[in-house]
Amino acid sequence: MPELPEVQTVVNDLNKKIKGDVVTGFSTVFEKAIKGSSLAEFKKKIIGRKILGARRMGKNIFIDLSEGKTLYLHLKMTGHLLVKPKTIEKEDYFSDRVNQYIRHSWALQDKKGRIKNLEFSDMRKFGKIILTDTEKIDQLPEISGLGIDAMDEKFDLKKFQEILARRKNTPIGLILMDQALIAGIGNIYRSEILFEAGVSPERKVSFLNEEEIKKIFSWIKKTLTKAIKLRGTSDSDYRDTSGAPGGFQKVLKVYRRAGKKCKKCATMITRMKMGQRSVFSCSGCQK
């Protein structure tokens, strides 16, 4: 699932691969993903614009275009972006078995005249696309309610303590996932962060001591940094822009390891539901 490290990997790839290219076309087989404008309007406004660069806020992707427009994308659960060199687009392209989940495709042309495709593969069709004014991205409802980005330099221990002070009665496992408080952490990394910090996801904020808060904070940064370095977790659907998996799934300590032995203390990893989602933890390592 694309969380902060996966989205960062995609953004880095896009900046290497398609910055400076011009959008020459767009086609979709799932029009519903495009919000806020009709397909015709979307196409008209996007074609001819140059890609200035890509960036992200939490799990949200922005591709800035020339003349003040920005393409907003959210990969949700199963979305991933692929960049492919392409000469001719076959008619049956979308129905090719290997590409069965490609819902949207942007035709691009680089400075040397080479044609490329930027493709949005999205099995579950939860992904979202919005074309907006660059200066108005903060006004998107998807962005305006977002908490501070977990990898933002301004997200420091003090800021973390301030966030916690506002939600004393909430289990820490829910805090880490709440995009309105801290943006970027999802289900995989909340379990991993709390395992490393040695704190049970169920522990309420008011019962965390100073030492534990410091540990959790530092493992947020450490875990995400390591995951970015390993190009994200490809537990199931996530792939990078070349279609290749990341590497963090090889070093997961608790996520999706219920019933298996803890790598640190050999206690059985357990799974519970928290906020409708599975949290994994080790009762031996996490108190």
Added chain:
DNA sequence: AGTTGTGTTGAAGA
């Protein structure tokens, strides 16, 4: 073969 689990997020219900 029907049911359940999968996870992101906004919306609806309590």
Added chain:
DNA sequence: ATCTTCAACACAAC
């Protein structure tokens, strides 16, 4: 208000 549940959707695994 804040919490919980559901719906969007496809598919694998029971």
